[in-house]
Amino acid sequence: MIRTTAVPRPLRVTAAAASVAGLALLAGCAGTSEAGDAAAGADQASPAATPAAGGNTGAAGAGGAYADGSYTAEGSYQTPEGPETITVTLTIASDAVTDVEVVGEPTRRESKQYQAEFIGGIDELVVGKSLDDIEVDRVAGSSLTSGGFNAAVEEIRADAAA
């Protein structure tokens, strides 16, 4: 069994509204055996990415309140060796997703591999926080530009403006 649990994160309702709507669609599948196919039954080897992708498709009205609790959906997907099932559990509190758990019960080695490889996270629009407001030791982004590169960019801009 593979159990992957996303680390609980402080998801803000405002930023996550679209995703909550999308997840609500998935939650609507809960309790209906195999109905999760629509959400998790993609023909891909990345089943957990499917409910995640739902984040962009939500059409529910804004501001809808969802009952706190855990919602579980089971889905199946095809592998070259046959069908596999996967169970996705979402925990919703105050209209925000606070936890995602994906449990796969791969019956084949290849499926075990696939389920370990899928994208575990929900698509979320990230707002970000000011670097001044968070306590960190360092920052990791793209490579800082070198002096030479910066100078060249400035020159190009000057040329373009001329």
Place this chain on the structure above:
Amino acid sequence: MTAAAVPAQRWDFEAIGTSWRIDSATPLGEEDRAAVSAVIDAFDREWSRFRADSVVCGLASGGSVPAPADAGDLLGVYAALDDATAGAVNPLVGDALARRGYDADYSLRDRGPQAAPVDWRTVLDAAGGRLTLRRPALIDIGAAGKGRLVDLVLAVLRPRVTGWLVVDASGDLAVRGIRQRIALEHPFDATRAIGIWSIADAALCASAVNRRAWGDGLHHVLDARTGQPVRSYAATWAVAADAMTADAVATALFFDGGPRFAADRDASWVRMRTDGTVEWSPDCEAELFS
């Protein structure tokens, strides 16, 4: 224990076109610094396509030279990246980058897209202790080279330094013996972070398209199959045991095959699409703000 709790000895310097920062539990002496500089300079002289006297520039018209120490490992990583990304990552992408303006002179003059040689494995190899290029091409090890250099610097300092050590080459960093909270820089707003990743005894490498960007949507991450800059993802972060692996994973994550490549190497990751949505690996322990 965090760096704040320990009086860090900090050394800042510029090398290979970027800023470096080394923090250590005990101060680095002159000999330690000289050893670091020697490793970086040797690597640069072998692999930099930005200096005319480098091995790769000397080899650009084709030929065979004694293989640099890292040649086998780097080409091995490129072979795996090539497989994982269906050819999007290619060590002979140097000419394609130069044509888009990312050349030794930083001309930033776009002369149009050009695909890298699809058959690079038959053109380039590091067999028999020789690095051989069978027809003219410009080697670019940008997908994993900086990570490799971070590993080399760490390896030089480990026996010289007592206690914890952090080697940070701006976006590619390795941590030993200490926990570090690392902000993940927002690719569209460098004053913000999309999250924090706390790591200890691991390497974290980042890649993003916001810097080293010029012209009309041009930046330094090209799809080698087309010579066009990647459009789907804006930034990637990967954590792995060593920096070369983390660097390679961060590169692979700009393409569809990235997650599998990461899983094969026990690397965890976060990536942001150009539409601002974020994906992360199942085992990712980063704290993301959303």
